[in-house]
Amino acid sequence: MTPGENSFPEQGSEEAAAQAEVAIAAFKFLSAVYRGDLIQAWGYMHPILCLCWAQAWVEANRESLIASGHDPERTAHALASSAGGNHELWEHFARVMLHEMREAFPLDPDVAGIGANLRAVALDTELLYVHPLPPTSGVWEPDEFLEAYPLVMNLNDDRWTVLNWGYDAIPIPGFPPILDGASLGND
Template identity: 40%
Template structure:
């Protein structure tokens, strides 16, 4: 069966968001490169992820002469240049344990919209025949994506369907607060 114009338009509309999700998924879970994955994340996720990591160490950061707010603010940049980046990166990689490859994992098409500019995708192992049937149960990792003019789609949260909220501690959902 040949795809019709509507099918082609639907695929084209989803291509941008799925490609943007892979810009995080591949560096993080395949290459274990947090710095490369970082540029695909939304600044809100960067802030919340850094706050989540630093929350139990805020008193020590202050004792070391660091402002916790200044540390996490530095982490919102695309290119982080901060002495605490390496410890953060090591801690972040402890969560990168999924055996993801492009050959064995995929991102489910037809995103669910949580808000006009926020969509929920799902990263999942692909069945051997490549088809997920209606009603079939499968394990998946939520990927919350946000669209903004300029940068386009970026990862707003993962492993949770919650839109993250900065704070001490931040609200990330799932096991991330």
């Protein structure tokens, strides 16, 4: 093979391999969520996102949880660290969270695509755009607008994890958690 003939410069192939790693991890998460398997999706999520999702669910169900004897903060932390969905409320939590994600950000992972360019958000944190549908012509046209959902990925313990889905912000745990970054800087 001659230089330039179906080959990448070494740096280009390393960058492509790194981008592929991020995209593969993202698709594993998306496939699990859209197949309805939050336990598997949990394994691809960053602990901060797990906590934020648990806190959001707990906040939405605060009164009924307190009435049934659950401490909201402990419940959120227990759900977030629930290995294999072993918490007594996991089934209810998973059903609601999966429904909300699929309703808010509808897509079929078998058809969806991820933009080729990674965008650095912070150290070891990349922003991807997930396109639910391919372009109608099959080819991306200049200035063509297609719906896309942001997905923030973070290199955590030498593996790429989902730090946020549907929002381009780094989530902040709390009651309520901040997933969309809307209230950041509004003090």
